[in-house]
Amino acid sequence: MRILFLGPPGAGKGTQSKKLANYLAVPHLSSGDLLRQAVKQNTMAGKEAKSYMDKGILVPDSVLIEMFREKLLSPEYQKGFILDGFPRNVAQARSLNQLLEELDAKLDGVIDLQVDPKLIMERITGRRVCNNCKSQYHMKFAPPKVPDVCDACGSHLEQRSDDKPELVAQRLDVYNMETAPLIDYYDRQLLMRTVDGAGDPDDIFADILQTLKIPA
Secondary structure (H helix, E strand, O other): OOOEOOOOOOHHHHHHHEEEEHHOOOEEHHHHHHHHHHHOOOOOHHHHHHHHOOOOOOOOOOHHHHHHHHOOOOHHHHHOOOEEEOOOOOOHHHHHHHHHOOOOOOOOOEEEEEHHHHHHHHHHHHHEEEEEOOOEOOOOOOOOOOOOEEOOOOEEEEEHHHHHHHHHHHHHHHHHHHHHHHHHHHHOOOOOOEEEEEOOHHHHHHHHHHHHHOOO
C-alpha cells in the first residue's frame, strides 16, 4: 500500500505513520528525518534547509522534491511506502503524482490527523531531546526522572529551536496557509480519510486501520 499522512505539526503523523509502516512491512519515509539527516551531515541542501527550519519556515519545494525523488525511485520503495510530511503543498502533490506515474503506481489513501491547536502547542513545546544519546522526552507526558537530565546517559536535555512557542505558532500558520489546501486536493481525488488525532495512540491507530479497511 501507498499511504500519505497529513496533519499539522504535533498531530502525531510520525508516530502513526511509523506504526502503519511496521504493520504493513513497508518503508516509512519522513521529510523531517530526511531534512535532519541532511542538516546533521552539513550537506549543501542541509545548510539551506536549516536556514529555513530555524525560522519556522517550510523548506523550498526544490530541495524536498529531489530528496524524495531519489528515495522513491530506489528498489525498496517499489512495493509500497508510507509518506509522512510530504507533500506539503499542492505544487509538491502534483510533483508526487508525476513521480508516481513514472513508477506506474498510485496512492491508496490519505490520512488527515485532526488535533485541536491548543493540544498541538502543548505537545510540541513540551518536547525535549538528549544532546548526547538523542533519547526523547516530554515534560508532561513522558518526563525524565530528574528535570532536564536524560535517564539513559545523564546528559542535558534540550528543546529544539523550532519547538519554542513563537516558532510553533508560526509553523501552524504556515501549515494552515500552505498545507491545509491539500485536504481539498486529495478529497477531489476521493483519497481523503479523516481521523481524530487526540487520545491514546493505540486507539488512534485502530481508527486508522478501520478507516483504510485494513484487517486488525
